[in-house]
Each structure stands twice: as C-alpha cells, then as structure tokens.
Amino acid sequence: xxxxxxxFQIQKIVELPAFEVAGIPVDLSITNSVLAMMFAVGAVILFxxxxxxxxxxxxxxxxxxxxxxxxxxxxxxxxxIGHDGRAFFPFVFTLFLFILSCNLVGxxxxxxxxxxxxxxxxxxxxxxxxxxxxxxLRNGLxxxxxxxxxxxxxxxxxxxxxxxxxxxxxxPITLTLRLFGNMVGGHIVMKVFAGFIIALAxxxxxxxxxxxxxxxxxxxxxxxxxxxxxxxxxxxxxxxxVYLNDVxxxxxx
Amino acid sequence: xxLTAYKFIGAGLAMLGMIGAGIGLGILFGNFFQxxxxxxxxxxxxxxxxxxxxxxxxxxxxxxxxIAIMILNG
Numbered sequence: 001x002x003x004x005x006x007x008f009q010i011q012k013i014v015e016l017p018a019f020e021v022a023g024i025p026v027d028l029s030i031t032n033s034v035l036a037m038m039f040a041v042g043a044v045i046l047f048x049x050x051x052x053x054x055x056x057x058x059x060x061x062x063x064x065x066x067x068x069x070x071x072x073x074x075x076x077x078x079x080x081i082g083h084d085g086r087a088f089f090p091f092v093f094t095l096f097l098f099i100l101s102c103n104l105v106g107x108x109x110x111x112x113x114x115x116x117x118x119x120x121x122x123x124x125x126x127x128x129x130x131x132x133x134x135x136x137l138r139n140g141l142x143x144x145x146x147x148x149x150x151x152x153x154x155x156x157x158x159x160x161x162x163x164x165x166x167x168x169x170x171x172p173i174t175l176t177l178r179l180f181g182n183m184v185g186g187h188i189v190m191k192v193f194a195g196f197i198i199a200l201a202x203x204x205x206x207x208x209x210x211x212x213x214x215x216x217x218x219x220x221x222x223x224x225x226x227x228x229x230x231x232x233x234x235x236x237x238x239x240x241x242v243y244l245n246d247v248x249x250x251x252x253x
Numbered sequence: 254x255x256l257t258a259y260k261f262i263g264a265g266l267a268m269l270g271m272i273g274a275g276i277g278l279g280i281l282f283g284n285f286f287q288x289x290x291x292x293x294x295x296x297x298x299x300x301x302x303x304x305x306x307x308x309x310x311x312x313x314x315x316x317x318x319x320i321a322i323m324i325l326n327g
Contacts, residue, residue: 076301079301174309174312174316177312177316178308178311178312180319181312181315181316181319182311182315184322185318231308232308238304242305
C-alpha cells in the first residue's frame with residue numbers, strides 16, 4: 001500500500017547555498033513548501049487585483065466574492081472586538097486569506113504549506129506576539145489583570161491565576177496544532193482511501209465494488225476537506241479576534 | 254513483539270481520545286439545532302459562536318490524533 005505520509009515531505013526545488021547568521025546556518029533554498037506559499041500569495045494578490053480593477057457600483061462576480069470576504073472579516077472584527085476592531089482588520093484579513101489560500105492550494109495542487117508544523121507555528125507565534133504587544137502597549141502593567149478575572153473571591157485566586165496563565169500559554173500551542181492536525185489528518189485520510197481504491201479494484205469482482213465504494217468515499221472526503229479548509233481559516237481568524245478582544249477590552253474582562 | 258507492533262498499539266490507544274471530541278461535538282451541534290428550531294430568527298446571530306465552540310472542541314480531538322501520529326513515527 002502506498003505511503004500516505006510521503007505527501008508531506010519537503011523537497012528542495014532550487015538549491016541555494018546556506019549561509020551563517022550569528023552562528024546559525026540559514027538555508028533559504030526554494031522548497032516545495034516555499035513554492036506553495038508563494039503560489040498561494042500570488043493567487044490571492046492576482047484575484048484581488050483583477051476583481052477590484054474596474055470596481056463598479058453594480059459588482060461583477062469576482063467583485064462580489066472579494067467584497068464578501070472583506071465583509072466577513074470586517075463583521076468579525078467589528079462584532080468581536082468592537083469599535084477599536086477596525087485597527088486590527090488588516091492583520092486578521094491577511095491571516096485569514098493566507099491560511100485559506102494555502103489550504104486551497106493544498107487541495108488543488110501537490111503540496112499543503114499549512115500541513116508543515118513550521119508554518120502553522122510561525123502563524124500562531126505571530127498572533128500571540130501581536131496579542132501580547134498590543135496588550136502591553138494599551139494597558140501597560142495592567143496587562144497582567146488578564147489573568148485575574150473580576151468578581152472572584154480572594155481565596156481561590158492563588159489557584160486560579162496559575163491556571164489562567166497556563167491556559168493563556170496553551171493558546172499558541174492549540175492554534176498551531178488545530179490547523180496542523182486538521183490539514184495533516186484530512187490529507188492522510190484522503191490518501192488512505194485513495195489507496196484502498198487501487199488495492200481493492202485489483203482483487204476480483206467483489207473488490208471492484210469495494211473500489212467503487214472507496215471512490216465515493218474519496219469524493220465525499222474531498223468535499224469535506226474543502227469545507228474544512230475554509231472553516232480552519234475562519235476559525236483561526238475568529239480566535240485571533242477573540243484573543244485580541246481579551247487584551248483590547250481588558251476592563252470588561 | 255517488536256517495536257513496530259507496540260507503536261501501532263500505542264497509536265490505536267491514543268486515538269481513543271477522539272471519543273470525547275465526537276461526543277462533545279454531537280452535544281454542541283444538537284443543542285444549537287434545538288435552540289435554532291425554537292427561535293429560528295436568533296440562530297443566525299449565534300452561528301459565529303457555534304463555530305468557535307466547534308473549533309475549540311475539535312482541537313482537543315485533533316491533539317489526540319497528533320499524539321497518535323507522533324507515536325507512530327518515532
């Protein structure tokens with residue numbers, strides 16, 4: 001049976017020589033992951049450039065899609081963060097579009113950039129660092145009131161504050177693993193069922209019928225994976241807005 | 254038994270963690286549908302919260318899957 005994990009291996013396409021930055025070797029060669037990310041970003045830029053090029057009052061199809069995406073994220077930041085949400089809209093929109101396009105490129109071409117732990121970890125670290133920096137800049141040392149919810153009787157506080165700190169530190173970990181696990185799991189299941197088609201179809205008449213059932217399963221799984229690709233990008237954006245709301249509206253915590 | 258057999262058994266045991274995630278998702282969506290049937294006009298406004306809840310619950314199940322993959326591949 002074919003190996004379903006082979007699709008996640010990094011292969012170098014253009015080998016560039018590694019150089020040293022402060023004793024750490026940095027390898028900037030173009031791999032299939034880099035190519036997938038560049039393709040995803042290029043596709044997003046191209047889509048938005050084309051659909052807003054001749055913006056009309058009565059929009060065409062591309063413009064409806066672009067404005068729909070814009071409205072989706074704008075409503076998110078507005079309803080979750082509130083009045084100050086507009087300042088964070090570019091960050092959340094970029095995050096949402098990058099993850100969505102990387103997921104969709106993974107569904108249609110050969111490599112999913114967001115199935116690499118390095119990529120999802122970077123995105124999650126960017127998000128949590130933004131949350132911490134915004135929290136400290138806005139609230140100063142009052143940022144640490146995030147770990148101390150209001151209306152809690154004081155004997156519980158020594159137990160509650162470490163729990164709150166740990167749950168805050170779990171946020172980038174769960175952000176990383178949620179996106180990584182969904183992408184890796186979905187693609188592994190698809191490849192396993194695809195392997196079943198070949199393995200069953202070459203095993204007699206009953207196996208042929210089993211091959212058809214596996215083919216129907218792969219079609220259903222592909223539809224599910226398109227939904228998961230959109231949903232995971234949306235969920236990442238929603239959770240970013242929720243974490244930003246926690247630090248921006250600290251007094252209502 | 255050699256190491257590979259233990260790895261497969263370990264991965265299978267780790268996947269049992271998804272039972273909880275499955276039950277949790279069923280409860281979540283069931284309650285949402287029950288509320289939506291009683292008050293259809295308010296259902297659209299709670300859709301965002303539904304997806305937040307779904308993502309947080311599913312994430313715990315996915316964490317079990319990640320551990321299984323880590324066990325299976327050294």
